[in-house]
Amino acid sequence: MVRRDAAVAAMALVFGAAAAYESSKLPFGTVHNPGPGFFPWWTSAVIVLLASILLFQALRSRSSTAREGPGRIAKVAALLVALSVYTFLLDPLGYPLCTFLLVLFMLRATDPQRWAVALSMAAITAVGSYIVFAIWLSVPLPWGSLLG
Amino acid sequence: MDVLNNLATGFAVALTPINLLYCFLGSFIGTAIGVLPGIGPPATIALLLPVTYGIPATSAVILLAGIFYGAMYGGSTTSILLNIPGEAASVVTCLDGYQMARQGRAGAALAISAFGSFIAGTLSVVGLMLLAPPLASFALKFGPPENFALLVLGLMMVGYLAGESMTKGLMMACLGLLLGTVGLDPIMGTQRFTYGVFKLSEGFEFILVAMGLFGIGEVLVNVEQTIKAEVFQTKIRGLLPNREEWRTSAAPIARGSLLGFFIGVLPGGGAIISSFISYALEKKLSKHPERFGKGAIEGVAAPESANNSAATSSFVPLLTLGIPGNASIAMIFAALLIHGVRPGPLLVAERPEVFWGLVASMYIGNIMLLVLNLPLIGLWVKLLRVPYPLLAPLILVFVLIGAYSVNNSVFDVGITIAFGLFGYLMRKFNFEPAPLVLAMILGPQLEASLRRSLIYSRGDLGVFFERPIAATLMALALLMLLSPVFRWVLSRKLSETVGPVSEPTGEAGDKSDSTSK
Numbered sequence: 001m002v003r004r005d006a007a008v009a010a011m012a013l014v015f016g017a018a019a020a021y022e023s024s025k026l027p028f029g030t031v032h033n034p035g036p037g038f039f040p041w042w043t044s045a046v047i048v049l050l051a052s053i054l055l056f057q058a059l060r061s062r063s064s065t066a067r068e069g070p071g072r073i074a075k076v077a078a079l080l081v082a083l084s085v086y087t088f089l090l091d092p093l094g095y096p097l098c099t100f101l102l103v104l105f106m107l108r109a110t111d112p113q114r115w116a117v118a119l120s121m122a123a124i125t126a127v128g129s130y131i132v133f134a135i136w137l138s139v140p141l142p143w144g145s146l147l148g
Numbered sequence: 149m150d151v152l153n154n155l156a157t158g159f160a161v162a163l164t165p166i167n168l169l170y171c172f173l174g175s176f177i178g179t180a181i182g183v184l185p186g187i188g189p190p191a192t193i194a195l196l197l198p199v200t201y202g203i204p205a206t207s208a209v210i211l212l213a214g215i216f217y218g219a220m221y222g223g224s225t226t227s228i229l230l231n232i233p234g235e236a237a238s239v240v241t242c243l244d245g246y247q248m249a250r251q252g253r254a255g256a257a258l259a260i261s262a263f264g265s266f267i268a269g270t271l272s273v274v275g276l277m278l279l280a281p282p283l284a285s286f287a288l289k290f291g292p293p294e295n296f297a298l299l300v301l302g303l304m305m306v307g308y309l310a311g312e313s314m315t316k317g318l319m320m321a322c323l324g325l326l327l328g329t330v331g332l333d334p335i336m337g338t339q340r341f342t343y344g345v346f347k348l349s350e351g352f353e354f355i356l357v358a359m360g361l362f363g364i365g366e367v368l369v370n371v372e373q374t375i376k377a378e379v380f381q382t383k384i385r386g387l388l389p390n391r392e393e394w395r396t397s398a399a400p401i402a403r404g405s406l407l408g409f410f411i412g413v414l415p416g417g418g419a420i421i422s423s424f425i426s427y428a429l430e431k432k433l434s435k436h437p438e439r440f441g442k443g444a445i446e447g448v449a450a451p452e453s454a455n456n457s458a459a460t461s462s463f464v465p466l467l468t469l470g471i472p473g474n475a476s477i478a479m480i481f482a483a484l485l486i487h488g489v490r491p492g493p494l495l496v497a498e499r500p501e502v503f504w505g506l507v508a509s510m511y512i513g514n515i516m517l518l519v520l521n522l523p524l525i526g527l528w529v530k531l532l533r534v535p536y537p538l539l540a541p542l543i544l545v546f547v548l549i550g551a552y553s554v555n556n557s558v559f560d561v562g563i564t565i566a567f568g569l570f571g572y573l574m575r576k577f578n579f580e581p582a583p584l585v586l587a588m589i590l591g592p593q594l595e596a597s598l599r600r601s602l603i604y605s606r607g608d609l610g611v612f613f614e615r616p617i618a619a620t621l622m623a624l625a626l627l628m629l630l631s632p633v634f635r636w637v638l639s640r641k642l643s644e645t646v647g648p649v650s651e652p653t654g655e656a657g658d659k660s661d662s663t664s665k
Contacts (some may be wrong), residue, residue, distance in 0.1 A: 004662055019326055023339065027338070031605070032602065033602070033603055033607075034201045034602055035336070036338040038599065039594075039599070040340065040643075043181070043326050047323065050322065051319065053315050054315055054316065054319070057315070072371070072372050075371055076368050080565075080569055083364075083565045085566075086238075086561075090558050091558055099548075102541070106541045107538075107541065110371050111540070121538060125542060125545055126539060128551060129545055133394040133553070134281065139553040140472055141552065142558070148258075
């Protein structure tokens with residue numbers, strides 16, 4: 001998995017270079033009177049330098065430093081998709097319903113529990129947190145524009 | 149006695165019913181998340197940051213500090229009973245603690261770590277109380293060049309100590325600095341990196357970044373790994389160590405407290421490293437080092453004392469120099485800023501009620517924690533039976549509500565989730581999140597002090613190397629920066645003479661190695 005380390009270092013390198021380019025659009029000022037672009041430019045330059053060192057190290061070494069676990073990347077990806085969907089549906093569907101669905105998803109798809117456990121946990125979490133935060137602590141959590 | 153007078157003021161603040169309640173809540177939540185593997189103090193403090201918006205600064209810092217040092221108490225319980233560290237700072241406690249439990253001495257192990265934590269925590273508060281005010285008045289003499297040098301040294305130490313690769317640590321620090329520049333320029337007010345997005349002109353909200361990196365990031369990592377927890381089936385009886393056990397533990401507790409205090413003061417030092425070093429130290433000093441790993445009570449007493457002591461003493465650089473040494477302390481920094489209290493040399497003098505109130509609350513909190521962790525230990529053992537899959541959705545929901553509540557905005561929830569993904573990827577590739585959050589919070593100060601210094605010196609970089617304090621700090625920073633090179637040269641020399649040396653693999657070996665030099 002040396003390639004993965006190298007790929008990460010290369011990405012950091014590209015990022016640093018892009019940041020340096022973006023910083024160069026800001027007024028740099030002079031050393032006597034540094035402008036807004038001065039600090040970001042130097043910081044980006046250091047990132048480029050560090051990323052080059054990492055890239056060099058990754059290409060030279062034979063072992064990977066990346067954490068290799070049993071890996072259930074599919075579940076992580078699924079959860080991330082669910083979270084993104086949650087964000088998009090929060091306004092139209094409202095907090096209670098979205099939260100119910102999210103918790104249900106987690107308890108059925110990421111770490112499967114029995115239906116009874118999953119359903120009751122999801123309902124308790126959604127309703128309970130809505131009562132505590134929206135009603136007691138008056139956080140204006142969306143109720144859902146579609147539900148009126 | 150000035151100190152006693154001030155302390156009396158502090159107790160007057162800390163003993164008000166509302167602050168006692170926050171102190172208890174902090175200790176209680178701290179113990180709970182200490183016991184639970186899969187959620188650590190930085191994540192918890194990030195989750196509770198929005199809650200602290202509505203309460204006074206002193207109460208907020210009492211609550212959050214309680215969570216931080218309380219977690220050090222709780223972490224050992226899981227290590228001893230489950231052989232899984234409840235907190236990163238209790239990793240070494242597994243070695244001997246779990247063995248003790250298997251030999252039927254779980255009670256003694258739990259008790260000695262609670263007593264050790266209490267003694268160390270209390271001694272460390274004494275140290276904090278005596279050391280902080282003089283250090284703060286010394287730091288008052290600092291001008292922009294000294295501040296810049298200090299911040300550079302602080303970030304360097306965090307990058308050096310926080311993870312296994314200094315290059316990665318420093319890169320995360322630079323990334324944090326860059327994130328900190330988004331928004332208005334601190335001196336001229338120019339818009340930077342906002343790309344016309346109005347919401348970005350105030351910069352990335354620290355709290356969203358913190359909740360994403362620590363809250364969501366940790367949940368994602370844990371979802372991937374699944375924590376399997378099985379409580380060691382044993383009757384916990386005899387919660388008091390016998391005289392023999394006390395005698396063997398007394399010196400390790402004292403040494404652990406002292407060691408922890410000094411390591412905790414260093415930025416990037418803190419609880420985790422101190423526990424490893426104190427374990428290694430006890431093993432080295434012991435007449436029977438072979439007992440370590442097989443249930444030696446010193447192997448529980450020393451690191452548990454050290455991590456508590458370090459947790460408390462890491463407030464020293466925060467409250468005197470304005471430098472947060474680890475991620476949890478960075479969150480507390482943010483909480484104080486939100487309340488308009490700037491941590492730094494002026495804090496003790498200008499807001500004595502915050503400083504002395506916190507100190508007094510720490511004395512009280514340690515007593516509360518001793519009670520919570522000894523007579524009530526059964527409660528936490530029950531909590532351990534809650535499976536992580538049921539906990540994960542609760543943590544997530546809490547983060548999502550917290551993110552939303554900062555500005556009542558769904559957009560913020562999206563930003564938090566994006567940083568969650570980033571935090572997950574960072575951990576996958578062994579990048580530490582701590583240097584990033586520290587740098588992000590210190591970035592504006594670092595930039596302002598650099599630019600002010602250069603304006604003052606008319607562009608002469610000598611300003612950082614001519615003034616004695618700045619020069620000393622810079623020299624230390626440089627030494628730290630070059631240390632990997634020294635180590636590399638040294639290991640090459642060694643391998644030429646002795647043949648190939650294996651790289652230190654264990655985290656414990658690596659950490660104690662690099663810091664004891």
